[in-house]
Amino acid sequence: MLKLTKYQANEGVSMKKTRKMVFLSFLVSIALVIYIVEAQIPVLFPGIKLGLANIISLAALILMGWKEALLIMFLRTLLGSMFGGSMSAFMFSIAGGLLSNIVMILLYKYFKDSVSLWTISICGAIFHNIGQLFVASLVIKDFRIYIYLPVLLVSAVVTGYFIGLSTKFLTKHINKIPMFKNI
Numbered sequence: 756m757l758k759l760t761k762y763q764a765n766e767g768v769s770m771k772k773t774r775k776m777v778f779l780s781f782l783v784s785i786a787l788v789i790y791i792v793e794a795q796i797p798v799l800f801p802g803i804k805l806g807l808a809n810i811i812s813l814a815a816l817i818l819m820g821w822k823e824a825l826l827i828m829f830l831r832t833l834l835g836s837m838f839g840g841s842m843s844a845f846m847f848s849i850a851g852g853l854l855s856n857i858v859m860i861l862l863y864k865y866f867k868d869s870v871s872l873w874t875i876s877i878c879g880a881i882f883h884n885i886g887q888l889f890v891a892s893l894v895i896k897d898f899r900i901y902i903y904l905p906v907l908l909v910s911a912v913v914t915g916y917f918i919g920l921s922t923k924f925l926t927k928h929i930n931k932i933p934m935f936k937n938i
Contacts, residue, residue: 809855815827
C-alpha cells in the first residue's frame with residue numbers, strides 16, 4: 756500500500772487550492788469582460804439588458820458553490836463599475852446582483868432537484884430587477900417607479916430563460932474537462 760508523507764499530502768491540498776483560485780480568477784475575468792462589453796451595447800428599451808455575465812455567476816454556483824458565486828458577482832460589479840461605469844451603476848448592479856444571487860442560491864440549494872436551471876435563472880432575473888427598482892425608488896424618492904415592473908418582468912423571463920440555458924450548456928462542457936473536475 757502506498758503511503759503519502761505529510762509533505763506530499765499538504766502539497767496535494769495546496770495544488771487543489773491553487774487550481775481553485777486560478778479557476779475562480781478565470782471566471783471573474785470572463786465575467787468582467789462580458790460585463791464591460793455588454794455595457795457598450797446600446798439598449799433597445801431603458802433598463803433592459805441581457806445580463807450575460809450572470810451566466811458565469813450561475814455557473815460558479817453550480818460548479819463551485821454559493822460563496823464563489825457571490826464573490827464573482829461582487830468582484831465583477833465592483834471592477835466593472837470602476838472600469839466602465841459609475842457609482843450609481845455600482846449601486847444599481849450590486850443591489851440587483853445581491854438580491855438575485857441570494858434567491859438563486861436558495862433555490863439551487865433547496866430545490867435543484869425539482870426546479871430547472873432556467874427557472875432558477877428567471878427567478879434571479881426577476882429579483883435583479885426588483886433590487887434595481889428598489890435602488891431607483893430610493894434615489895428618486897418615489898416608489899411609483901414600480902409601475903415599470905411589468906415591463907421588466909417580461910424581459911426577465913426572456914433573458915433569464917436564455918441565461919439558464921446558456922449556463923446549463925456551459926457547465927455541461929466545463930465538467931467534461933478533466934482539469935476542472937472536483938474543483
